[in-house]
Amino acid sequence: MLKYILKRLILLIFTLFLVITATFFLMQIMPGTPFNNPKLTPEMIAQLNKAYGLDLPLWHQYLNYMINATHGDFGTSFQYQNQSVGMLIGQRLPISAQLGAQALVIGVIAGLFMGAISARNKNNKIDGTLGVVSTLGISVPSFILAIILLYLFGFKWPLFPVSGWGDSFSESVLPTIALAVGPAAIVTRFVRSEMIEALSSDYVQLARAKGLSEKEIVNKHAYRNSMIPVLTLIGPMAAGLLTGSTLIENIFSIPGIGQQFVSSIPTKDFPVIMGTTIVYALMLMVMILITDILTAIVDPRVRLQ
Amino acid sequence: MSNPILKVENLHVNFNTYAGTVKAIRDVSFDLNEGETLAIVGESGSGKSVTTKTLMGLNAKNASIPDNSRLLFKDKNLLALTEEEWQHVRGNEIAMIFQDPMTSLDPTMKIGHQIAEPLVKHRGISEKEALARALELMKGVGIPDAEEHINDYPHQWSGGMRQRAVIAIALAADPEILIADEPTTALDVTIQAQILNLMKKLQKESNSSIIFITHDLGVVAGMADRVAVMYAGKIVEYGTVDEIFFNPQHPYTWGLLNSMPTTDTEEGSLQAIPGTPPDLLEPPLGDAFAPRNVYALAIDSREEPPFFKVSDTHYAATWLLDERAPKVTPPKQILTRWAHWQELQGQEA
Incomplete structure (x- = not known):
């Protein structure tokens, strides 16, 4: 097991290297320059390019970036003066990660419950209602939901603050819910279909023939077996949630990292593009690794090697 | 003959589907005596599996059973039980051995725990005690080095070993009736014999009754005391294993016997029954059976034949046994069987 994890971590570093390299050169294909403020004179732009090392040949820039990156220096943002990318991400990522983690936990737990309830009531009214709710949850965009939540619980019945971060837990309630509904709906539908399959399997028939109650069957046999495919769904979902959501963070004025993913691209803020890409790639790979380890724990047929 | 432990009376099972009502079981009655093995034989769709599921109370939700049907287990009508009462019967008084050992065990649970499960449920003993008993059961069904394998998962075992585990699960709570639904169909022929011998040995030890569901008459010959032949949701002929094999009266039984290879089957004489079973909608x-029956009489397409008595233990539902029916000559192989039957009778007399 330990050997396997070590092997995966080495592979992860190699993949990260490829991601960095590809992103670095792909960025250069984008038209325009980072310094396109009309007030800047050509001399000033040349000076800026020199200061950030953008006047060097591309291979040299790449080499510099790689050397600095291995020392933990990911450059300085072009847009946020004197903010190193490391600091920028270090301040903002934990906020997004906390919000994402809350949404993930709530979404997955709600999905597991609703999916199982749906499956056990297959094709009756409860299943039908949950089916409509989960379809809505998937199809209504999170920002629409955020606005509805804001109107209902921030304005009509002002139970929670409408914006801000870090002063109290109640500030995180509405954005967490807005973020959690989509994943909850996806997990619900997935668990439902997996659970229906498990409940019609031969080993559940055998469990019934043993005289176990439906509740015992679901808890002891069906859940564990339907969790195996659900885990593969949750891994990438976690990576997406933990790295923040531009829209939700904007609506609730949360100083998370979500916005940097988007705004760094049109402004050609190269170091920030690189930084956020590395964060996302790393997060995704770590989550997939965790998923694989969890799958091996849940499913004895899977051996990690 | 000992007392019947199970009496099935006028059993009807219907399934309500979008296309209409499927009459899967149409008036089936039989007894099961203590310590005996009753084989129910028939082709796919004859109602064998629905019968077993009904005996376990495990029919699909769209099944309906009319009130005059009765399943008497020790004078208790199983059809009147609530789900909770059924849970007390299942695995405890009536247990089942499933067909496919490759899919019947939970892939994520240790085999020892799967065997211990019915004990914890029905005997109310601790997990630890149940596991100790599970180990005994594993030894009883012939799993070598059981101590080392009690914590194995199903994927680590071969099909034959898994079927032994499935049998151990069924035997765990010492049930009075064991229903075996084609327990050897998914196994290699050599493993089949081992499993059948094991079942016979275990039955002798526990004096339990077995309902053996199969389409394989070869298996029936070695296992059963009595045989019931099912066709299109009905029993068409039943009798002792010798009566069915050597004095068959129903043309469907003839067809089944002729489609089974034996050691003296001549090349080319193996015959399939023409056509397919009827739509039970x-x-x-x-x-x-009339449309597939070359011996069908005119009355067969108008009126259902009642059971005609062949002997005290042997009945067949075919108009050919009516005294007004013309005498027909069955296929050659059946005549050979009849001749053998005469010899057997002669020896006894």
């Missing part, structure tokens, strides 16, 4: 009038 609308069972045909009269004898359901």
Whole structure:
């Protein structure tokens, strides 16, 4: 097991290297320059390019970036003066990660419950209602939901603050819910279909023939077996949630990292593009690794090697 | 003959589907005596599996059973039980051995725990005690080095070993009736013999009754005391294993016997029964087997044959046994069987 994890971590570093390299050169294909403020004179732009090392040949820039990156220096943002990318991400990522983690936990737990309830009531009214709710949850965009939540619980019945971060837990309630509904709906539908399959399997028939109650069957046999495919769904979902959501963070004025993913691209803020890409790639790979380890724990047929 | 432990009386099972009502079991009655093995034989769709599921109370939700049907287990009508009462019967008084050992065990649970599960449920003993008993059961069904394998998962075992585990699960709570639903169909022929011998040995030890569901008459010969032949949701002939094998009266039984290879089957003499079983959405009038039966009489398409008595233990539902029916000559192989039957009778007399 330990050997396997070590092997995966080495592979992860190699993949990260490829991601960095590809992103670095792909960025250069984008038209325009980072310094396109009309007030800047050509001399000033040349000076800026020199200061950030953008006047060097591309291979040299790449080499510099790689050397600095291995020392933990990911450059300085072009847009946020004197903010190193490391600091920028270090301040903002934990906020997004906390919000994402809350949404993930709530979404997955709600999905597991609703999916199982749906499956056990297959094709009756409860299943039908949950089916409509989960379809809505998937199809209504999170920002629409955020606005509805804001109107209902921030304005009509002002139970929670409408914006801000870090002063109290109640500030995180509405954005967490807005973020959690989509994943909850996806997990619900997935668990439902997996659970229906498990409940019609031969080993559940055998469990019934043993005289176990439906509740015992679901808890002891069906859940564990339907969790195996659900885990593969949750891994990438976690990576997406933990790295923040531009829209939700904007609506609730949360100083998370979500916005940097988007705004760094049109402004050609190269170091920030690189930084956020590395964060996302790393997060995704770590989550997939965790998923694989969890799958091996849940499913004895899977051996990690 | 000992007392019947199970009496099935006028069992009907219907399934309500979008297309209409499927009459899967149409008036089936039989007894099961203590310590005996009753084989129910028939081709796919004859109602064998529905019968077993009904005996376990495990029919699909769209099944309906009319009130005059009765399943008497020790004078208790199982059809009147609530789900909770059924849970006390299942695995405890009536247990089941499933067909496919490759899919019947939970892939994520240790085999020892799967065997211990019915004990914890029905005997109310601790997990630890149940596991100790599970180990005994594993040894009883012939799993070598059981101590080392009690914590194995199903994927680590071969099909034959898994079927032994499935049998151990069924035997765990010492049930009075064991229902075996084609327990050897998914196994290699050599493993089949081992499993059948094991079942016979275990039955002798525990004096339990077995209902053996199969389409394989070869297996029946070695296992069963009595045989019931099912066709299109009905029993068409039943009798002792010798009576069915050597004095068969129903043309469907003839067909089944002729489609089974034996050691003296001549090349080319193996015969399939022509046609397919009827659609049970609308069972045909009269004898359901008539359209496939070369010996069918005119009355077969109008009126269902009642059971005609062949002996005290042997009955067959075919108009050929009516005294007004013309005498027909069965296929050559059946005549050979009849001749053998005469010899057997002669020896006894």
